[in-house]
Amino acid sequence: MAKSTLDKDLKKISRLESATAATGRTSGAIGLALLFLMAVFAFTVVVAEGQYASFVIAAGVIGGYMALNIGANDVANNVGPAVGSKALTMVGALVVAAIFEAGGAIIAGGEVVSTVSKGIVDPTQLPSTDVFVRAMMSALLAGALWINLATIIGAPVSTTHSIVGGVLGAGVAAAGFGAVDWATMGAIAASWVISPALGGGIAALILAFVTSRVLEVEDKIAAARRWVPALVGLMTFAFSLYLVMKGLKKVWVPPAGVPWLIALATALGVWALTRPLVHRRSVGLENRRKSVGELFRWPLIFSAALLSFAHGANDVANAVGPLAAVVAAVQGAALEAKVAVPGWVLLVGALGIVTGLLLFGPKLIRTVGEKITRLDPARAFCVALAAAITVIVASEFGLPVSSTHIAVGGIFGVGFYREFRANRYTWHWHELDPDAALTAGGLPTAAEGGESAAAETGVEPQILEKRRRKAEKARKRRLVRRRHLLTIVAAWLVTVPLAALLSAAIFGVWSVFL
Numbered sequence: 001m002a003k004s005t006l007d008k009d010l011k012k013i014s015r016l017e018s019a020t021a022a023t024g025r026t027s028g029a030i031g032l033a034l035l036f037l038m039a040v041f042a043f044t045v046v047v048a049e050g051q052y053a054s055f056v057i058a059a060g061v062i063g064g065y066m067a068l069n070i071g072a073n074d075v076a077n078n079v080g081p082a083v084g085s086k087a088l089t090m091v092g093a094l095v096v097a098a099i100f101e102a103g104g105a106i107i108a109g110g111e112v113v114s115t116v117s118k119g120i121v122d123p124t125q126l127p128s129t130d131v132f133v134r135a136m137m138s139a140l141l142a143g144a145l146w147i148n149l150a151t152i153i154g155a156p157v158s159t160t161h162s163i164v165g166g167v168l169g170a171g172v173a174a175a176g177f178g179a180v181d182w183a184t185m186g187a188i189a190a191s192w193v194i195s196p197a198l199g200g201g202i203a204a205l206i207l208a209f210v211t212s213r214v215l216e217v218e219d220k221i222a223a224a225r226r227w228v229p230a231l232v233g234l235m236t237f238a239f240s241l242y243l244v245m246k247g248l249k250k251v252w253v254p255p256a257g258v259p260w261l262i263a264l265a266t267a268l269g270v271w272a273l274t275r276p277l278v279h280r281r282s283v284g285l286e287n288r289r290k291s292v293g294e295l296f297r298w299p300l301i302f303s304a305a306l307l308s309f310a311h312g313a314n315d316v317a318n319a320v321g322p323l324a325a326v327v328a329a330v331q332g333a334a335l336e337a338k339v340a341v342p343g344w345v346l347l348v349g350a351l352g353i354v355t356g357l358l359l360f361g362p363k364l365i366r367t368v369g370e371k372i373t374r375l376d377p378a379r380a381f382c383v384a385l386a387a388a389i390t391v392i393v394a395s396e397f398g399l400p401v402s403s404t405h406i407a408v409g410g411i412f413g414v415g416f417y418r419e420f421r422a423n424r425y426t427w428h429w430h431e432l433d434p435d436a437a438l439t440a441g442g443l444p445t446a447a448e449g450g451e452s453a454a455a456e457t458g459v460e461p462q463i464l465e466k467r468r469r470k471a472e473k474a475r476k477r478r479l480v481r482r483r484h485l486l487t488i489v490a491a492w493l494v495t496v497p498l499a500a501l502l503s504a505a506i507f508g509v510w511s512v513f514l
Helices: 002-046 053-073 076-086 091-109 129-153 161-177 182-215 218-245 258-282 290-331 343-371 375-397 403-429 436-440 450-456 460-477 484-512
Strands: none
Touching: 002 053, 002 218, 002 343, 053 129, 053 161, 053 290, 053 343, 076 091, 076 290, 076 375, 076 403, 091 290, 091 343, 129 290, 129 343, 129 484, 161 182, 161 258, 182 218, 182 290, 182 375, 182 403, 182 484, 218 258, 218 290, 258 290, 258 343, 258 403, 258 460, 290 343, 290 375, 290 403, 343 403, 375 403, 375 450, 403 484
16 A cells, blocks of 8 residues: 555656646747747847838737747648658657758748738728738737647647738728628638648548558558559659749749649659669568558658748748738838848748747647547658648649648548548448348357357357447547547637637727827
């Protein structure tokens, strides 16, 4: 008894020490984030000038805060599957994501941005530059606050939708409902369904193909040598096309048709290089699913790096777009014009994303990679490939999609496909024939003699009942955690309206007191 009490006391002390260490890490991360924002403040004080210098300084700090939250929340979608499948350690994922996010933002993230994000609000209906500046600052702050809250509760949300909601709310508060482009808003609302459905469906189809053609055939090694290079080539095609068409628009705008030729040539080259590599790595592997799945590890790491680069190139605009609009407005640019992102603004966005990722990213990375469903390298590769394909398909058909919703939807698609396969053999037990499981196993059913027949075959009634209970348990097997599903879907649904309400409230307060 004394030993048991001592063990309990030691466990309590251990938990207390762990909680204290976690609290210390959180406090340290918050302190470093505040230092980053202070550095942004000091820098903008130096570069800002003129009548509206105070607005530029405030917008710079808010933009830095937004970038921190993008790094803490959105980047998890790119490297979470690699961490969940153990293809990358947490430290390795943070390093890969930080390098490629920053590279994408700085190299390819300076594309001109509209002064009002996504054309949500007609800027000509805003009465003055002062009102426009306050509206953009309100939108930026509201979006950042919502993403911060979502990160705390562990929900990966769309940063694009957050800033769109912020612009919507501030625009309505500043100029009324007539200033809003409701057709664009309808398309964005449609993406709440389109993005995860496309991502999940394509990921499930790819996993079904990989499972039937590679992981569950008799000679898994030979199948892997045939199909893994082809799948890597397909992934290369999708990423190359995406990067040329979307991620590198600042660097080079190719003529029509050229991106497809570049992507095809790159894919064929990678396929040719991958074939001997896969053959060499597969020599000596056991003919087991787990061993063959390891052949997807390096392609998965490669895809995580490319996703991070593309994300940095495109989503940095969510942090610096409204900030660039404020800078342009105070410098006298027309409110409806397109403006180039100043270098220092882009730098604030890039450094903010990387800082937020390193300080706060692990929480959402674990949620995306480990807490929704169980991933291995093959499943995680299917998610990454589905994300790239979905973005390309959506772009070609002009469908509004969210990269966050696509990636997380892909993970749910993989999880629900696994759940379907795990449970399909027991559905007959309850829905068609209560004795189907016994018949499939060569055991007598109740109609064939019940317990006496069972006894003649040497199977005790208790064993039959145990098997029935096992089938019942298997039928209810859930491989996707519903709690996380409900939390994430709820966060997606309220992102735009909640960010809009926050933005409208912030704009109202600033209008009264400033």
